[in-house]
Amino acid sequence: MKILIADDDPQILRALRITLRAKGYDIVTASDGNQAIAAAVDTRPDLYLIDLGMPHLDGMNVIRAVRGWSRAPILVVSGRTGSVDKVQALDAGADDYVTKPFSVDELLARIRALTRRGTGERGIPVVTLGNVTVDLAARSVSRRSTDGAQQIRLTPTEWQVMEILIHNAGKLVTRRDILTSIWGTEHAEDTGYLRLYMSQLRKKLEEDPAHPVHLITEAGMGYRLDRTKMALPVSECVDRLPESSGVDQ
Structure with a gap:
């Protein structure tokens, strides 16, 4: 599985490249928005990790550009913690959002979850x-x-x-x-x-x-x-949310 990591922080790029390659992922990196789009066109990654605050072309515009031709999952990895930034990124086409600093275990779990969605493990009615x-x-x-x-x-x-x-x-x-x-x-x-x-x-x-x-x-x-x-039945899904155990407060 090929992952494109776009981030202007060289330390984060290096750390993620080493960590994800150790987990068996094929990694492509980009340090600004223009490089990210060029790499996306050249390599057609299966999943994207995109920072929002990149030079030349910010992550929001990269997301919009990628969504013009690709349905591959996009995980935003950003230091921006405001709700407005998160909503805008998700509405632009991102699938998930992780704020910096983050734990490697959480990042890997979110990548696995996005990978399951992209490979059709869910029913698609x-x-x-x-x-x-x-x-x-x-x-x-x-x-x-x-x-x-x-x-x-x-x-x-x-x-x-x-x-x-x-x-x-x-x-x-x-x-x-x-x-x-x-x-x-x-x-x-x-x-x-x-x-x-x-x-x-x-x-x-x-x-x-x-x-x-x-x-x-x-x-x-x-x-x-x-x-x-519903006029048509919904297919049974193996990846449902857990049963609710009570009233949501």
């Missing part, structure tokens, strides 16, 4: 929610109408929320589980962001966003995708 069809494999959403199918654009973070709900269709998924899965444990209490994304998803997917029938809020606990309203 197509579901129909009323007149809306969500195809996880094709990363497409369309709405049927008398004028034909209309494509609906979801942001990368909206896709992550939908993937979690679809793979756990019919089950309560706590706010904590969703927040931790997407943004990490340090944001397990940031429910405001999640409410915003759920509101946007309802506007895009529900026929009447004010009275949703698919994306259901379980008051004080979390959210549930109502599978009784």
Whole structure:
């Protein structure tokens, strides 16, 4: 598996190159944004580790450029700890975010998790929610109408929320589980962001966003995708979130 590491800190580049090569990964490095894009085009890596604060072209623009032609997982490794930076990176197309300093064990765990997603270990269903069809494999959403199918654009973070709900269709998924899965444990209490994304998803997917029938809020606990309203069954998934053990506080 080939990993592209883009970071302007030579010590981090060297440490990650040594550590990840010792784990059997094929490593390509870049010290600025322009080099990162050139290396991405030349080597077509299977996964990216991208710093945000690089010279010449920052990491946010690298993410957007890569997402123009690649679906390979992108893990941001950055010293920026603000929620705004994390949300912007995820919306630009990143799949996960780790803040510096980080533990090697955590980084390796996140790489393994992203690798599992990219190699199809999860079920990849197509579901129909009323007149809306969500195809996880094709990363497409369309709405049927008398004028034909209309494509609906979801942001990368909206896709992550939908993937979690679809793979756990019919089950309560706590706010904590969703927040931790997407943004990490340090944001397990940031429910405001999640409410915003759920509101946007309802506007895009529900026929009447004010009275949703698919994306259901379980008051004080979390959210549930109502599978009784689905026209197509959801495939069983081997990589579901753990069963909730109680009310999300």
